[in-house]
Amino acid sequence: MPRIIKHPELRREELLDHAQALFLTHGYDKASLNDVIAAAGISKGAFYHYFASKEALLEALAERFARQALAGVQDVLGDPALDPLGRLNALLAKSRQAKVETAAEAWALFETMFRPENLVLFHRINQAASAAFSPLLVEIIRQGVEDGTFRTFDPEGVADIVMQFGMATHGVIAKAFAGGSDADMEIAIETLEKRVRLYEIALDRILGLPDGSIRIGEPGYVRAVMTARRANPSPSAAAASRKSR
């Protein structure tokens, strides 16, 4: 095997890319280290030069996910025109938007993300994302409490609930994929839509707001996400986004 030397950062990112693809398609446990290094075209030694273990690779992958997600919401946080409620809604809107885009651009990724064998991977990503987002949410809620918009005695607790709600859709979506038939999908869409309404009202009331203040997604947005697959069946977009890195 010829020796190929690349810029370390590039090599590292490449490794993460291949690991991501393999972990998503086969699951963290089933995708072996040999698979990863074979895909990346490097040796065991080279791999262990960059990562201390397979576990560390997963860790780094989760961190990268969280970093990317965090980068997407920086502008919302910096916008001085927004009041706490507006900021919270903007944050929720951003994450909703990210979901729609992911679904449209890379349905396969979106779908594999919710398969049971990806539990470990999914949990790690969520963990990293939570750690990153929690302080932001707490700060927003605290500001809202200070200026009287929100009423609660436990901003950290409310922030946790917000994130819980965000992740809880996972189970419902997973069920939608588990079914498979169009009828199952239809039921799942309606269930999820109803659930989103419930979460909105729950958050309104937990924060002491009038019903209808919190907007997680406009009516029909769930259907937009779930049917994005049919609307955009061509894999070209996904391929393009892959090439462009």
Next chain:
Amino acid sequence: MPRIIKHPELRREELLDHAQALFLTHGYDKASLNDVIAAAGISKGAFYHYFASKEALLEALAERFARQALAGVQDVLGDPALDPLGRLNALLAKSRQAKVETAAEAWALFETMFRPENLVLFHRINQAASAAFSPLLVEIIRQGVEDGTFRTFDPEGVADIVMQFGMATHGVIAKAFAGGSDADMEIAIETLEKRVRLYEIALDRILGLPDGSIRIGEPGYVRAVMTARRANPSPSAAAASRKSR
């Protein structure tokens, strides 16, 4: 090695017992099949006579947990004297009681349950418990909606939220153990106590009840759970409960 033949059900239960002990102390991934069969004193072949895989063993373990948990709340469901709110509170009280008892009798088990390496095990148990409890909760809430006690358009969603809240304490408790120092523990107790209050009010409002209707735990109950270790340091109770099977 002499060949010992036991009643199949007994052998199966024994295997589950040893697996439970090893999975809890070392984690599902780190506890090897060889460890399990060595502890149980049987051969590989015997193991695979009872379980199709290590995964199936985990599955069976989770099922057993769920079955035991379910058995503990049957009387509450059958009590015709309770109205929906009373039934819901009784159910929450039962699960609280179970937690306190577990903490007092087998603190070690309680503690290991919340270690990060037990994520997979924990998740499976929760999954099984959720599957078992969800229908019960849905039924209670549906009854409450019918007789006008509760007001919600999504009983399934509310049931999910109730269970989410129940599991969410996991993260907070895990943090308490992660710290270790008495000061950390004190902070964790206060955080958890506050969180329980938040969950109570959140459920009140989600269900359209007056604040204070839902009772997850009386004030001080969290401290009772968390300090049970010190109050009952002797391992005799745990040993007794082990023997009695």
Next chain:
DNA sequence: TCTATTATACCGACCGACGGTCTATTCTCA
């Protein structure tokens, strides 16, 4: 009741694949 037969419980050597280690080699750059 005494076999013959089948079904069940059990044994342990063995397997391929896994994550991880180690030494050797080659490249880069001060």
Next chain:
DNA sequence: TGAGAATAGACCGTCGGTCGGTATAATAGA
């Protein structure tokens, strides 16, 4: 030119799982 970063790949112990086989229990026919 020498130090150290980057890469290669043989090698290791352990893992979950398989397999051919054996001992015991259960059943049936005579």
